[in-house]
Amino acid sequence: MRVVVVGGGIAGLAAAHELADLPDVITTVVEGADRLGGKVHTAPFADADLDTGPDAFLARRPEAVQLCRELGILDRLEAPATGKAWLWVRGRLRPVPEATLLGVPTDVGAVARTGVLSPAGLARLAAAPLVTRRQRPLGPGEDRTIGQVVRRSLGDEVHERLVDPLVGGINAGNTDALSIDAVAPQLAAAARRSADLAAGAREVQAAAPAAPPGAPAPVFFGLPGGMARLVDALEARLVRAGVEVRTGSQVASLGRDGATWLARTAAGDDVRADAVVLAAPAPVSARLVRPFDEAVAATLGNIAHASVTLVALAWPREAVPRLPPGSGFLVPRGEGRLMTACSWSSSKWAHLAAPSGRVLLRVSAGRADDHRAGAMDDDELETRLRLELRDAMGIVATPSAVRITRWPDAFPQYAPGHLGRIAAAEATLSARHPGLVLAGAALRGVGIPACIGSGRAAARAVVAGVAA
Template structure:
C-alpha cells in the first residue's frame, strides 16, 4: 500500500512496457504517476512503422497470430478496431535447390507428419527416412528438452531441417533449429512426446493445431505505429528516452531506479541481458537465469519497386539455409496484404541475419540493399531496381528459446515473485509474438498494482 498517488516506473518502452504502463493507468486511475524509461531514442521497441512510397510500412514485426485474442481486444479498448486488417490468403513458397517450392502442408513449424508433404523439396533418401520413422526405434524421456535440430535431424535428416524447419524458425525467432528448444518453441509437440507418442511422425500428427475457420494472421492498416501511438496517448505517462537503467536498489518504501529516481513499484520490461544487469545485485538468482538467454540480431530492408513488377503470386519466399543466399526471407507485402495492394507501387521486405551471425549488421545500408536485390533476383528471376528503400537493423531483437528455456523463465519468475513491488515481463518469457508480449505485460501490471493500490 502506498501513501498518496503511487509512483510507477516501467523500464523499457517496447510493446511490453507500453502495454504494462497502459494497464497500470487503467487500474490505478489518473492520479498515478507513471514513468516510462527507455534506453533508445524512441518508443515501440521492435515495432516500427516507416513512411515509404507515400504510406506506412512496418519494418519490424508486421503481423500477429489471429487465433489469439490479446491484440484485437486491446485494439477495441483503445478504439482503433477500424485499423484491423487480414492477409489476402496467399501462402509463401520456399527457395531451395535453385527453385521455388510450395510451402509444405501438414507440418508443425516445418516438421512433417508424413513423407508426402516433403516430396519435391527433399531427396528420395530423405523421404525414406521419414517413412522409416514409424518402424524405427524411438526413445523420449518425458520432461526432457533438446534442440529442434537434435530431435528432428536425428530422425528425418539435415534436408528437412535446412529446407523446411530452419526457414520457419528463422521467421519467428531469427534463429536456427540448433538454437531453439522443443519444449518452449513447440509445446504441443513436447506434450505429445511426453504422452507416449510412438515416434516423431505420430507426435507431429497429434500436435498439429485444429484448422481455424478465421484468418491466421492480423495486422494494422496504418502499421503498428497506430497501436503504439494509441497506447502512448491513453497512458499519459512521463517518458524518459535515451536513459539506460543500470541498477535497482530496494529502499525502505519502494525502489531507487538508477539513474532516474525513487518509485513505489517497478516493472522491468527489458530484454534478458538488460534484466540480468539491472537485477545483478538485487535479485541475483533472477539475474543469473536471465544471463543465459541469448539474443539474435537481424536486418529488414524495405523496398518500393515499380508498380508493374510481377512478383510471384505468393505472400513471400522463405529461403532454405542450405541455399547459399544472404537473405533468409522475402515478404511480398503488396501480395500478402490487400490494403497495401491498392497502392501504385509494389512493396516488399527482405530479411537478413540469424542467431550467431551478426555480419549483416556490419554492412552499410548500400551493401545491404545490394545484397537484398541480388538475392531477390536469384529467387524470382527478376531484375529489380528499387524506387526507394529503408534499412532497419535490429541488434539483439529476438530472444532464443534454447533447450531448458522454460526452466530459466521459471527461475526468473520464482526469484522475483515474492519481491514486493517488482514485476518482470517481456518477449524472453512466454512467447516472442506481440500477443504473448501483451499477455506478459498484463500479468506484470496486475502484480504491481496489488502493491500500489
C-alpha cells in the same frame, strides 16, 4: 501505490495498460528512446507506411486481439491477402507444404508434391513410423533442442528445409540450439504423444478445438498504417488515463530507499515507486538487477540474442519478372544465401497494394549463427541482396527506393531449460525483492501476443505482490 515501468516497448506499454485503470495505482513509463514501441515501429517508405520491425501478429493467440478489442481498434485489423508462402530451395521457389504443424509434415504426399525434399529426404520421412518404433516419446519435463527431436524422428531434410526455416525464421534462431518447450510448445506436445513426430503432430491437430463453421479464421493480423498504430492507440489510452509517459529517458540504475524503489535516469532524476516492471531488453534488465541479485542477472545476461537487418525495396511492377501469388518466401540456411526471408509486402497486405502495381519487398538477413549481414556496410548488403533477388525473382532493375533497418541483438534465443530458468528467476525476485518484476520478449515468447501477455502478467504480479 506507485509503479514505474522501465521500457516502453509493447510489453511495457501492455503492463501500463493493465495498471492504468486500477484505483490508487500511479504509473510512470520510462522509455530510453525518443519514441514508444521499441521493436514495433513504422515509418514512411516509398508511397506507404511500412513497418521496420514486425508487420503482423498471431491471431490464434488471444493477447494481441484482446488488447486491440480493449483499445477499440479491433475492426481495423487486416488479415493477410494471401496465406500462400514459398521456400527458396533446390534452386527455385517451391510452395510451403500446406499440411504441416510448424513445418512438421502431417501428410507425406502433400510434401512430395512440393518438391521441397529430395527423394532420399522423402524416403526418410516416409520411414519415420518404422525408424521411430523403438524410440520413446519426449518425456514430461524433458526439454531438448528442436533439432534433436526433429532430426531423430523425421530426418535431417525435414528439419533443415521445413522446420528450421519456419520456426527458426520467426526467432532469427538456429533450431539446433533452441528449446522445443520454450520456442515450439506445439511440437513439444507432438513429441510427447509419439516418437514419430508426424503422427504426434496429426494427434495434436486432431485434438485442437474444431474451427467454427464459415470462413477459416485468419492466422495473422496486420494493421493498415503499420503496427505503430497499435502503439499510438496504447499511448493515447495511457495518456487519457493519466499515466505519465516519459520518452528520451534512459534508466541508468535501480536503487532502494527503504521499501521504495528508485529508478535513476541517465539525467540523474529519481523516479520513486513501490514496484518496478522491468520491460527493457534482457541485457539491460540484467544490468539493472545485478546490484540486487547476481543469479537473476546471470539468468538474464546469459540469454543469447540474434541480430537481424531488414531491407525494404520498391520497384515499379514491370521491373519484377517473377512475383507468384503469395506473401513471400523463406530461405533454408543450407542454401547458403544471405537473405533468410523475403516478404512480398504489397501482395501480402491489401493496404500496401498500389493502383500502379508498384512492388514493396521486405528482405531479412542475419540470424543467430549468421553475422554476415551485420558485418557488411549498407552498400555491400544492398548489392548482395539484390543479386540474390535477381536469382530468386529475376529482378535486375535498380529499385526506386531502399531502406535498411538494423536490429542488433533483437531476438532472444531460448536454450533448452529456458522456461525453468525464467521461472526460478521470477521466484527469486518475488521472494527476495518484492515489487521487482520482469516482462518482455526474453521470458516466454518473442511474438507480440506473448510480449503483451508478459507485460500484463507482470502488472498483475506487482499489484498482487505489493498488496500482499
